[in-house]
Amino acid sequence: MNADRLWASLLDMARIGPSPNGGSRRLALTAEDVAGRRLLLDWAEALGCRWRSDAAGNLFIRRDGEEPGLDPVAMGSHLDTQPLGGRFDGVLGVLAGLEVLRTLHERQIRTRRALELVVWTNEEGSRFSPAMGGSGAWTGRLPLEQFLAAADKQGISLGSALAESGQAGTLAQGEPNLDAYFELHIEQGPVLEEQGQPMAVVNGVQGIRWYDLIFRGQSAHAGPTPMNYRHDPLMAATAFIHKLRQTILADSSQAARLTVGDIEVADPSRNAVPEVVRLSVDIRHIDDGQLEYLHEQLIALARSSAALEGVEVDVEPVWHSPVTHFDSTLVSAVQDAAEQRGYSIPIMMSGAGHDAVNLSHVTPTVMIFIPCRDGISHNEAEYAEPQHCALGTQLLCDAVLQRANRD
Amino acid sequence: MNADRLWASLLDMARIGPSPNGGSRRLALTAEDVAGRRLLLDWAEALGCRWRSDAAGNLFIRRDGEEPGLDPVAMGSHLDTQPLGGRFDGVLGVLAGLEVLRTLHERQIRTRRALELVVWTNEEGSRFSPAMGGSGAWTGRLPLEQFLAAADKQGISLGSALAESGQAGTLAQGEPNLDAYFELHIEQGPVLEEQGQPMAVVNGVQGIRWYDLIFRGQSAHAGPTPMNYRHDPLMAATAFIHKLRQTILADSSQAARLTVGDIEVADPSRNAVPEVVRLSVDIRHIDDGQLEYLHEQLIALARSSAALEGVEVDVEPVWHSPVTHFDSTLVSAVQDAAEQRGYSIPIMMSGAGHDAVNLSHVTPTVMIFIPCRDGISHNEAEYAEPQHCALGTQLLCDAVLQRANRD
The missing domain is CATH 3.40.630.10 (Zn peptidases)
Structure with a gap:
């Protein structure tokens, strides 16, 4: 050639x-x-x-x-x-x-x-x-x-x-x-x-799973609302991402991947606790069994993070490619x-x-x-x-x- | 009356x-x-x-x-x-x-x-x-x-x-x-x-401090980029928020407050690691000394979270009301x-x-x-x-x- x-x-x-x-x-x-x-x-x-x-x-x-x-x-x-x-x-x-x-x-x-x-x-x-x-x-x-x-x-x-x-x-x-x-x-x-x-x-x-997540909490004034009275969907989303990342990094094959390509606050205001936060999640793995495990972990962590903050969460699977x-x-x-x-x-x-x-x-x-x-x-x-x-x-x-x- | x-x-x-x-x-x-x-x-x-x-x-x-x-x-x-x-x-x-x-x-x-x-x-x-x-x-x-x-x-x-x-x-x-x-x-x-x-x-x-933060990383395809090769500004921002929240919750007076009212990804794509993430931070305290301590912690955590992920961060103080x-x-x-x-x-x-x-x-x-x-x-x-x-x-x-x- x-x-x-x-x-x-x-x-x-x-x-x-x-x-x-x-x-x-x-x-x-x-x-x-x-x-x-x-x-x-x-x-x-x-x-x-x-x-x-x-x-x-x-x-x-x-x-x-x-x-x-x-x-x-x-x-x-x-x-x-x-x-x-x-x-x-x-x-x-x-x-x-x-x-x-x-x-x-x-x-x-x-x-x-x-x-x-x-x-x-x-x-x-x-x-x-x-x-x-x-x-x-x-x-x-x-x-x-x-x-x-x-x-x-x-x-x-x-x-x-x-x-x-x-x-x-x-x-x-x-x-x-x-x-x-x-x-x-x-x-x-x-x-x-x-x-x-x-x-x-x-x-x-790699197998790929895509999700849309919506965390719904309660808007509140940033000043008069003590932390323990809040239902802050952004803090729930943040905790969720942080913990899911720990799970991904703990994967022994080092082949698990997590990307949050988008996150947004509905009607944002710098001095108000958000009411609704949306984010996308992309997880990948070279093993379908491990990808299924990550899927289950994702749902469990979304629910537990939401529950800890007293907010609601919807996890919508958007796409799954084995x-x-x-x-x-x-x-x-x-x-x-x-x-x-x-x-x-x-x-x-x-x-x-x-x-x-x-x-x-x-x-x-x-x-x-x-x-x-x-x-x-x-x-x-x-x-x-x-x-x-x-x-x-x-x-x-x-x-x-x-x-x-x-x- | x-x-x-x-x-x-x-x-x-x-x-x-x-x-x-x-x-x-x-x-x-x-x-x-x-x-x-x-x-x-x-x-x-x-x-x-x-x-x-x-x-x-x-x-x-x-x-x-x-x-x-x-x-x-x-x-x-x-x-x-x-x-x-x-x-x-x-x-x-x-x-x-x-x-x-x-x-x-x-x-x-x-x-x-x-x-x-x-x-x-x-x-x-x-x-x-x-x-x-x-x-x-x-x-x-x-x-x-x-x-x-x-x-x-x-x-x-x-x-x-x-x-x-x-x-x-x-x-x-x-x-x-x-x-x-x-x-x-x-x-x-x-x-x-x-x-x-x-x-x-x-x-x-309460005293109030407002900030705009910008985390700048490197965009990458969600699939082919292993976690340890990434410079993901959203993961840095997430870790920052999570850790700052721990600091706020650890405040013994229970009077410290943290609100992230807005966070956004520039040019978001669900299957791409973001390049730039912007967020606002509102912290408050009833004690100026403690608010100053939180200010220092905020800057230190922003820098350490960015450094851990290999991204840049700008912390711009927007307003300070003692x-x-x-x-x-x-x-x-x-x-x-x-x-x-x-x-x-x-x-x-x-x-x-x-x-x-x-x-x-x-x-x-x-x-x-x-x-x-x-x-x-x-x-x-x-x-x-x-x-x-x-x-x-x-x-x-x-x-x-x-x-x-x-x-």
Whole structure:
């Protein structure tokens, strides 16, 4: 593979929909997103590849194999970005796949099984909710009607954006049947960088639970109300967060995660005890049993914190995504392929969701991570070192070739 | 005194600027406020009283005494209300003073010193900031120019509202010199009700310190960022609040108070570690030394909580009002007067500010509290029992007469 060519293509793609501070802005199915896809298709057509799209606008770029009767091996990711997104999230997985195709083309290598380079529609979920929609629709995990009905802030439906942009095609849902799916991605976290690891194989994705909590107390004047007469929902919420955090930090696997991304006081006044406090909670774990334990702890701590303060609490579960396990054979195969290049790479779970989660429900799936600077992603400052991009692409290439050529 | 007449006058006044749910809405210097003042003046004129107002619109209603050379004894409070205010906050103190005048008139009692019933302008601060403005201007603690320059949300200055409403007069600032100032008020807290006390004498007002805190951390994706890699400003803020609360609750006097009336995350996202969290803190104590100790603890805990999480914190002191001490002779006199009616009443500090705080800097001052239901105030549901209003008014009458007639 050609590291310079890969890097140049990453920069070329980033120039489509450039954002103010050096990132990219290609929201799903906008003119920029379509232009990015067109650039990819131009590159692929130059290699003699043909392509199709399905009703969800997912692109399948095919390089035929020697045995047309065998299921193809797929690589892929997404080209759409966050509103002020980076140049690597998703794009790396797609252009690494392109680099694999280019390398094979250049060296005139035929694989036993065909290869499919896939671009999934609306992975980010920034313009249309939910995220990972294209892969959801293709795998049948998200009903196509629901996918098409999602509307952006201007009220434009995903279906009409697809029609207007000409991205929808006639490939049947779930076609072609895949032999395996590989996705290279930046880690979007700080672990590989901190540990000095250039790559990792990903064996699954953390389970996630989302909650909305509302603590309801009694508003009171800050001055004349002694502490022991109060029913302060903010103090209950604070105690709850503090104690849940202790539980999370006490997790022996160190894999439990807690994020309170939002907290707000209704009708705030600096000299009044709040009446209503709302907050969101995101907990994650690599083990479903432990996640269930944290769920129970969360509810118990919310109730006990509220009771101690004499306030009410509602805990509303908003979303639950169980732990995803990727294919253990593929995990070993990727690790072995790295070993053959002299790298002993770690196995890790992904903290973020990816199209690979949907794919793992219909075909053997695995991911490869490379580090990104300071763990920063979903940000214009997102950056991955050229040598890490190249190493990850080489590993993708090796693993895909091995899979495609196996007996 | 006549309890029924007092209660009827309270209800009559509440009918001026009635609010949707049974409270009152007489924002300072609006037509409703002016109509309320006019009603009071009509009642006072019927007793043969004369009245003047000063440049701040404060009303001084005078009942002459036997010895014109002696300084008058004043009673008073305010008639303006919160936007959705109650019927007793401020109004009780004014109409109790009126009931004292009515009783003396009815019984044809002359006092040695003259009496002044004072209505302070813009006590609430809801329309014009700051609160307690009229008494601030009269005592010279708030420069008159600053008082007059305050503008409401429509951009109308207090000065022009005064001119338009005809409430400003020619009485010189600080005139007349007062022998003493008495203010009856609802407690605005739950203590008297909970303790079954019908009255209390108030020996001062808690010291207050206000702060704005900003915790600045590093935004990160909730999934891929392990807990020990995070710099989470919300967790720092939560730990800070939790620990400061422990310090407050450990105060041996049980007089320390902590209110976090507002907390917010900048650009919140449920699956992202926040970058910036802002919160307000209100701490109070009846002892300046202890308040200073809490101030130091607050700063130390903010810094240590931030350091533990690896985030930055700015602590901005917004306001500091030291402890106010009322006149100890008057406190004893009120307590003695209650004793003579068979009531052993407690001494307490006020948690809220009152015009009496300003007055205490220029003349011997004391307050009397009566309970209000559930401690609720600044709310249409605010309520005080008729018998408590009557008892407080009787005590005010007794104490004022004794003061006015002393040698």
